[in-house]
Amino acid sequence: MPVDVADLVAAARDGDRHAFDELVKATYVETYTLAYRLTGNEEDARDVVQEAYLRAYKGLKRFRGDAQFSTWMYRITANCASTFLGRRQRNRCEELTEDLSTRDERPAASPELQAEATALRERLQVALRALPPKLRAVVILRDVYDLPHEAIAAELGISESAAKVRLHRARKKLRDDLFTRHAEVQARAV
Structure with missing residues (x-):
């Protein structure tokens, strides 16, 4: 029921x-x-x-x-x-690393694609964890929960323009971080 x-x-x-x-x-x-x-x-x-x-x-x-x-x-x-x-x-200590890998229940078309998707997911998780909490919250609320800017602003107690600015900064940091990590992985593979 x-x-x-x-x-x-x-x-x-x-x-x-x-x-x-x-x-x-x-x-x-x-x-x-x-x-x-x-x-x-x-x-x-x-x-x-x-x-x-x-x-x-x-x-x-x-x-x-x-x-x-x-x-x-x-x-x-x-x-x-x-x-x-x-x-x-404020009470920061040295953080222990933790494996936060997730499993994709759908079978990949090939082992190579599955490995590539896993590597991308891991890079994205690392990049998200590296974001400051204020930026991470905006990205998750917008890109994962698909909330509009107005709702994000209300959720976080900030103005709508501040939500847009934080989202822009967060996406830029993620993009830069992901491309940097990808380039490093590619350089090591050569």
Whole structure:
């Protein structure tokens, strides 16, 4: 039976703890995915998601329903990730590298194409992790979640023009980084 999120929100707002638990179940995958893409780390993503749902639970009475609950959760998650990454930046330690490779479930046309796609995905993940958190958030919200500039600005609490500028800077940094890495790989292969 499909879950009606609006009904769950209304019930949770009235104090039904089970309804809030069901809301978490209905939105967890998308919330975690966003947190993971913003932090680039599974443990950090879990911390961000936990904080996001805690904030959502505490602020549910203030949820007006002007937007979808999932959009509201995106904003809370993006804010939690931004706060988390800012705190981590201030308390920076030497970071351990982590294999964040993902599997493409579709078979490639050939092993060469599959290897090329894997290498490109790895270069892109490295380039995304190298972006400052503010730029990474804009790229992910625009290019992965396909949010318009207006929604990105609202999510991150910035002006629409600032969102456009950050997106332009982020894409330029990604492009430069990816072409530099590709040239280095090609030079080593020769």
